[in-house]
Amino acid sequence: MTSTDPSAVATATAAEPIPIPRPVPVDRVMVERRAGELATRSIKTSAKARGLRIAMSMLDLTTLEGKDSPEKVRALCRRAMRPCPVAVGDPVPPVAAVCVYPSLVPVAVETLRDSPVRVAAVATGFPSGQYPLDVRLRDVREAIEAGADEIDMVINRGAFLRGDLGTVAHEIAEVRRLCRRHVAPPRPGGGPAGHRGGTHLKVILETGELETYDNVRRASDLAIAAATAGELGSAGSWEDGCVFIKTSTGKVSPAATMPITLVMLEAIRDHWLTTGRRIGMKPAGGIRTAKDALRYLVMVKETLGDAWLTPRLFRFGASSLADDIVRQILRMERGGYAASYDVSET
Numbered sequence: 045m046t047s048t049d050p051s052a053v054a055t056a057t058a059a060e061p062i063p064i065p066r067p068v069p070v071d072r073v074m075v076e077r078r079a080g081e082l083a084t085r086s087i088k089t090s091a092k093a094r095g096l097r098i099a100m101s102m103l104d105l106t107t108l109e110g111k112d113s114p115e116k117v118r119a120l121c122r123r124a125m126r127p128c129p130v131a132v133g134d135p136v137p138p139v140a141a142v143c144v145y146p147s148l149v150p151v152a153v154e155t156l157r158d159s160p161v162r163v164a165a166v167a168t169g170f171p172s173g174q175y176p177l178d179v180r181l182r183d184v185r186e187a188i189e190a191g192a193d194e195i196d197m198v199i200n201r202g203a204f205l206r207g208d209l210g211t212v213a214h215e216i217a218e219v220r221r222l223c224r225r226h227v228a229p230p231r232p233g234g235g236p237a238g239h240r241g242g243t244h245l246k247v248i249l250e251t252g253e254l255e256t257y258d259n260v261r262r263a264s265d266l267a268i269a270a271a272t273a274g275e276l277g278s279a280g281s282w283e284d285g286c287v288f289i290k291t292s293t294g295k296v297s298p299a300a301t302m303p304i305t306l307v308m309l310e311a312i313r314d315h316w317l318t319t320g321r322r323i324g325m326k327p328a329g330g331i332r333t334a335k336d337a338l339r340y341l342v343m344v345k346e347t348l349g350d351a352w353l354t355p356r357l358f359r360f361g362a363s364s365l366a367d368d369i370v371r372q373i374l375r376m377e378r379g380g381y382a383a384s385y386d387v388s389e390t
Contacts, residue, residue, distance in 0.1 A: 062213045062273045065265035068314075070257035070307055079302035082343045092338065093134070093376055099337040100127055100369050102355045103139040103362060104164055104326070108294065114151045117144055120363075121155035128370045132377045139366065140355035141194060145170075146187040153191035157231045164194035164246070168219060171250070171293035173198035177215055184219055188226045194244040195223055198293060199267065201253045209266055216270035220245050220287065246288035246326055246359075247271055251304045252296040260304055264289050264311035268323055272315075285356040288324035294361065299329025302343060309347040322351065328361025334372040337365060 087095065105124045107116060121142050128136035141162040142152050152163045165187035169175035175183075184195055197219050203211045224242035247267040251260050271287040289308055292299035305327045312323045325344070331337060337360060344352050352358050 062210075062217055062270050064209050064213060065262065065269055067258065068261050068265065068311075070261050072257055075257055075303045075306055079306045079343070082306075082346060083302060083339045085339070085342045087338055087342070089376070093373070095338050095341055096334055096369050096373050096376075097134065097137060098353060099334065099341060099360065100366065101137040101140060102359050103127075103366055103369075104141045104143045104328075104359050105139050105363050105366060106143040106294070106328075106361055107363065108143070108145060108166060108170075112145060112148060114148065117142070117148045117151045118155045120144075121152055121159075121161070123366070124161045125156070125159050127366050128373065130374070132373060136370070136373060140359055143196060143361065146183060146190065146192070149187055149190040149192050153228075153231060162193040163191055163228075164196055165190075165192035166196045166198075166293075167192075168195075168197040168215075170196070170198050170248075171295040173200045173250075174202065177218065180215070181218060181222055184222050185226060188223070188228055188243050191228045191231065192243065193228050194246065195219070196246040196248055196290065198248045198250060199263065201250050204254070204259075204263060204266075209262075212263075213266055213270040213273075216247055216267055217273050220271045220273075242286065244286050244288070245271060246290045246324070248290045248293055248328075249308075250293055250296055251291045251300075251308075252298045257303070257307050260307045261311055264308045265315075268311065268315050272319075272321070272323075282321060284322035285324045288326050288359070290326040290328055290361065292327075292329040292361070294329035297330075300327035300331055300361075302339065305340065306343060306347065309344065313348055316348070322357055324357045324359065325352070326359040326361055331360055331362050332364050332368065334365070334369045337369065 105120055107120050124139045124142045127139060138161050141164045143164040144152050146165045146167055149163055149165050156163060167183040167187050168180035187195060199212055200215060223245045227243055249263045254260050254263055267289050275282050291304055309325055312325055316322055327340060344358055
């Protein structure tokens with residue numbers, strides 16, 4: 045369980061102190077052994093078919109390149125709504141969200157206007173998180189006003205690694221407060237229902253820069269504490285999954301790994317056991333095969349239970365993963381692999 049050091053408190057406002065969690069040591073050998081064991085679980089054919097469709101429904105299709113254009117985002121949105129372009133017996137669901145830079149949010153919102161697919165925007169000075177806080181908050185506000193349903197923010201890893209946990213906690217709390225106050229306007233064609241907990245927030249730790257499992261665990265606990273500060277006594281505004289923790293931006297290697305994700309899942313489990321509130325999880329970067337996605341789902345089920353096997357509480361940050369999921373579904377349906385032109389529009 046996570047405990048709090050009463051002498052270590054960051055203050056978001058005078059009325060809302062943020063407890064800084066005590067360090068929770070991580071046994072490197074046991075974490076890596078446990079993750080390795082979970083990766084060897086065998087999965088029956090029927091469960092695999094269902095698992096592939098669940099994994100597809102959890103995808104955040106992502107394009108975060110300097111050459112991104114409106115037409116590229118439109119193509120990604122079309123693919124998000126219909127990830128399997130050929131007919132199969134059991135329909136393949138749309139993905140959970142499309143994740144883009146804030147400037148391209150209006151394009152995604154317009155293309156997805158009649159769709160349940162959500163629009164996520166990276167913000168807060170992505171990917172470095174080194175901009176002044178007022179600039180990062182403006183980035184978030186403008187993305188939400190443009191129609192973003194979800195914000196993927198990055199923490200200031202420099203502040204974290206130099207031990208300035210109060211600054212990191214304060215900045216996360218300020219972004220979450222902004223997300224609670226602002227919700228994207230309704231889409232012209234309907235789109236997803238609004239969130240009781242405000243705009244959803246995913247806090248990116250950039251685990252590839254945190255150096256140790258102990259740091260990953262402490263950053264996870266810190267992000268959860270800061271993003272839920274002031275909400276534990278307010279049952280009316282909380283919605284399970286309105287806060288996620290996320291491994292990576294996809295710009296740093298290593299990105300998501302099973303041991304790192306297991307450490308973060310255990311932080312989520314401990315918070316749930318303490319408070320009864322469910323935090324979401326998003327591994328991102330480096331997950332490219334359907335086999336890998338199924339391994340992650342096994343780890344989620346065995347660490348947190350079936351309640352987390354939903355896009356409300358678990359996401360994959362990926363794009364090429366969608367292609368391999370479709371290939372595996374078509375192989376199971378047709379007995380052979382699909383041609384490349386049968387799979388992706390992009």
